[in-house]
Amino acid sequence: MIERFSPTGSMLDMSTDTYTDTIAVPDLGWQREALCAQTGADFFFPEPGSSVREAKRICGMCEMRSACLDYALANDERFGVWGGLSEKERLQIRRTAR
Template identity: 60%
Template sequence: MTTTVQVGASAPAPAAGRRLGTWEDDALCAQTDPEAFFPETGQSSRQAKQICAACPVRTECLDYALAHRGLTGVWGGLSPHERAQLRNQP
């Protein structure tokens, strides 16, 4: 059973607000506790990254996150800081 996850407006869950028939339909984060993807400052994001590592749409998720700056939380297995570093690579 798939559960749609909702969190605060400033930090939408990766699968929130999705359209049917998109890569988000297969995202493991939609079936998981959203708290793992939005750790408090100083808390580990290890659990979210483990889920992302097994996700069949991790690449699509990361592509989306790289194209949409300002997203909070773990997307495609990377934190906001890690995504910024990736964008800044030559």
């Protein structure tokens, strides 16, 4: 019989426990308030070659846009629309920031 280690509590509990000394837990509270959380991922992660116009329109109305973009740039998100910018637009920002 193989016994697996399974810590008690939830993953959230683990992030605020002794692991906080070694792992920085990002503040993702903005995600609950973001309009994309109420819309669905299809707009923000379209098939290659599809339009991102609708995602950008929704992002333009979202109060969490800057927090979303900051998160995407800090975490090197390479897919989807984040903070109103496409993958190519975020790549351009990263290149000019170097």
